[in-house]
Amino acid sequence: MSLLETLPYGQETYEDAKPRMGFFTDTSVCIGCKACEVACKEWNLIPEDGQVWTGESYDNTSELNANTWRHVTFVEQQKPLLLRDGDTATIDAEPLRWLMESDVCKHCTHAGCLDVCPTGSLFRTEFGTVVVQEDICNGCGYCVPACPFGVLDKRHLPRKPDDTPLKLPLLGKKEDGRVWKCTLCYDRLKGGHEPACAKACPTNSIQFGELDELRERADKRLAKLQAERWNGPRLYGRDENDGVGGFGAFFLLLDEPEVYGLPPEPVVPTKHLPRLWASTALASAAVFVGVAIAFVGGRE
Amino acid sequence: MTDRTPLEEQKGRENGRPAGTTSWKGSVTELGTRMDSYYGRPIVKEPVWQPEIPFYFWTGGIAGGSSVLHGLARLTGNHPLAKSALYIGAVADVASPLLLISDLGRPERFLHMFRVFKVTSPMSVGSWILLVSGGASNTAAALELLGILKPLKWAAEFASFVSGPPLATYTGALVANTSIPVWSEARDELPWLFGASAAATAGAAALITTPLEAAGPARRAAVGGSLAALGLTGYMEKKLGVVGEVYKQGDAGRYGKIAKAATVAGAALIATRGKKSRAAAAIGGALVLGGELALRWSVFRAGFQSAADPKYTVITQKERSR
Numbered sequence: 001m002s003l004l005e006t007l008p009y010g011q012e013t014y015e016d017a018k019p020r021m022g023f024f025t026d027t028s029v030c031i032g033c034k035a036c037e038v039a040c041k042e043w044n045l046i047p048e049d050g051q052v053w054t055g056e057s058y059d060n061t062s063e064l065n066a067n068t069w070r071h072v073t074f075v076e077q078q079k080p081l082l083l084r085d086g087d088t089a090t091i092d093a094e095p096l097r098w099l100m101e102s103d104v105c106k107h108c109t110h111a112g113c114l115d116v117c118p119t120g121s122l123f124r125t126e127f128g129t130v131v132v133q134e135d136i137c138n139g140c141g142y143c144v145p146a147c148p149f150g151v152l153d154k155r156h157l158p159r160k161p162d163d164t165p166l167k168l169p170l171l172g173k174k175e176d177g178r179v180w181k182c183t184l185c186y187d188r189l190k191g192g193h194e195p196a197c198a199k200a201c202p203t204n205s206i207q208f209g210e211l212d213e214l215r216e217r218a219d220k221r222l223a224k225l226q227a228e229r230w231n232g233p234r235l236y237g238r239d240e241n242d243g244v245g246g247f248g249a250f251f252l253l254l255d256e257p258e259v260y261g262l263p264p265e266p267v268v269p270t271k272h273l274p275r276l277w278a279s280t281a282l283a284s285a286a287v288f289v290g291v292a293i294a295f296v297g298g299r300e
Numbered sequence: 301m302t303d304r305t306p307l308e309e310q311k312g313r314e315n316g317r318p319a320g321t322t323s324w325k326g327s328v329t330e331l332g333t334r335m336d337s338y339y340g341r342p343i344v345k346e347p348v349w350q351p352e353i354p355f356y357f358w359t360g361g362i363a364g365g366s367s368v369l370h371g372l373a374r375l376t377g378n379h380p381l382a383k384s385a386l387y388i389g390a391v392a393d394v395a396s397p398l399l400l401i402s403d404l405g406r407p408e409r410f411l412h413m414f415r416v417f418k419v420t421s422p423m424s425v426g427s428w429i430l431l432v433s434g435g436a437s438n439t440a441a442a443l444e445l446l447g448i449l450k451p452l453k454w455a456a457e458f459a460s461f462v463s464g465p466p467l468a469t470y471t472g473a474l475v476a477n478t479s480i481p482v483w484s485e486a487r488d489e490l491p492w493l494f495g496a497s498a499a500a501t502a503g504a505a506a507l508i509t510t511p512l513e514a515a516g517p518a519r520r521a522a523v524g525g526s527l528a529a530l531g532l533t534g535y536m537e538k539k540l541g542v543v544g545e546v547y548k549q550g551d552a553g554r555y556g557k558i559a560k561a562a563t564v565a566g567a568a569l570i571a572t573r574g575k576k577s578r579a580a581a582a583i584g585g586a587l588v589l590g591g592e593l594a595l596r597w598s599v600f601r602a603g604f605q606s607a608a609d610p611k612y613t614v615i616t617q618k619e620r621s622r
Contacts, residue, residue, distance in 0.1 A: 120415050255336075263617055
């Protein structure tokens with residue numbers, strides 16, 4: 001972690017830095033209404049991303065990508081919602097719970113996308129969030145596989161061959177070609193408003209605020225659910241010592257992260273970079289030495 | 301008790317997959333890691349890179365390796381080989397940026413690569429390396445062709461020489477510095493593998509264009525680089541464990557087989573007949589070049605395959621914390 005410890009996290013370089021803002025998404029009260037998905041699309045003018053019936057519960061959005069910055073997951077489980085009788089789950093006659101979670105960019109403390117962006121298009125805002133500057137991004141695509149959560153994606157227009165192409169000023173190109181992701185409504189934050197998804201959420205499952213305060217609130221909520229003997233509540237991305245230094249947008253989940261399509265223990269790729277650079281330097285030296293050895297034995 | 305819901309029962313599906321195929325719920329992997337997934341959907345995104353990228357890994361390797369071959373040939377007074385490697389490197393250094401620019405979503409913004417220099421981004425570092433190395437090798441080649449400005453040519457040759465090895469290896473660091481399991485977990489091997497492959501291809505290319513009496517170093521670089529690349533591929537696949545299985549499947553497996561067969565055949569031909577016969581050396585060189593191109597494609601496709609299946613992400617992360 002030596003490199004990460006010496007690297008500026010970014011936000012403190014602003015003279016007018018604001019408190020770090022984020023989301024606490026409490027999935028225990030999510031009702032799967034998808035108002036967040038709609039509000040996000042409306043506010044951020046995100047193009048339509050296909051009408052597909054997946055047959056995967058009520059989820060026809062499937063994933064976060066360039067054209068989906070909030071994604072509600074639906075998990076149907078034959079597990080009891082509440083625990084009874086000691087520490088093990090008793091089997092109800094027909095145990096069934098329906099988990100819903102509104103997924104979003106995590107705005108990591110150590111953001112892989114930001115680290116690898118070669119143009120400086122991805123940057124840390126004064127609110128501590130991570131945003132793509134669309135006038136800078138040249139669509140190199142490095143952030144896409146760098147993100148441990150599969151959040152970023154290149155925007156393809158049209159998305160499928162039979163889609164009607166969207167009319168956008170694309171410098172004559174048929175494709176947008178840039179990467180897009182949640183900005184935590186940077187424009188709204190600048191104007192002193194909360195992000196569109198949090199504003200639209202009818203159950204306060206999506207809570208927006210100062211990250212420190214959200215963390216306190218989440219700890220209390222977790223304690224309450226545990227006292228009420230809910231089955232499997234846990235905070236995901238709350239821990240500042242995890243592989244990405246904690247999330248700016250963290251979650252209260254009711255099962256393992258991978259059940260929701262989230263990585264169980266995400267690590268920012270750059271964590272390994274000091275060693276990787278050292279290895280690359282050694283390999284470079286080896287190429288030099290190896291080819292030099294080929295010169296032993298003369299010209300023929 | 302089954303984990304299937306009535307709806308899934310009715311549709312004959314299990315967690316979004318046809319029942320009886322791959323069952324994620326409660327499945328026990330080779331590692332004994334209990335594994336759930338969200339309808340079998342990927343956790344990390346597949347790269348959006350197009351075929352330009354594996355071709356660039358190959359041309360960049362040829363360019364980087366040729367710079368070293370050229371510099372050492374010049375130093376040892378082997379001028380026919382030096383000339384060969386210089387021109388090959390220059391051609392590869394012209395092709396490389398064109399391939400990279402063509403892959404961009406916004407090609408007209410390629411100069412944005414030089415807005416910043418970021419040590420946290422192998423692509424940023426690599427863009428600068430390619431700028432220096434490509435500029436130097438093309439300057440040197442142009443001056444050699446025109447036969448003018450000797451001191452500037454020497455300076456350019458030196459710049460190309462020292463930036464060659466990093467150009468050959470940084471691409472390994474580039475793919476390893478991602479969240480793609482099969483690349484990230486091979487971070488100790490990929491720069492070495494790409495470096496070995498670069499040396500092999502540089503030697504192989506020079507074999508085609510260099511007269512026999514000057515081609516000794518190229519021949520040994522081609523054979524030695526091929527053997528090193530073969531060994532490192534085997535070592536990497538073994539060390540990767542469960543994730544390494546993608547190298548036996550699909551496109552990655554097919555390209556891997558081609559890479560092995562062509563490289564072995566080419567290296568054997570060069571080693572046995574390359575000293576006597578110009579034709580054998582050239583054919584062997586072409587086989588090694590083809591084999592190493594297939595190797596880059598194998599690594600490239602393996603990344604996509606390991607991203608497409610969430611089990612690789614979950615297994616590597618759970619194993620790491622055990």
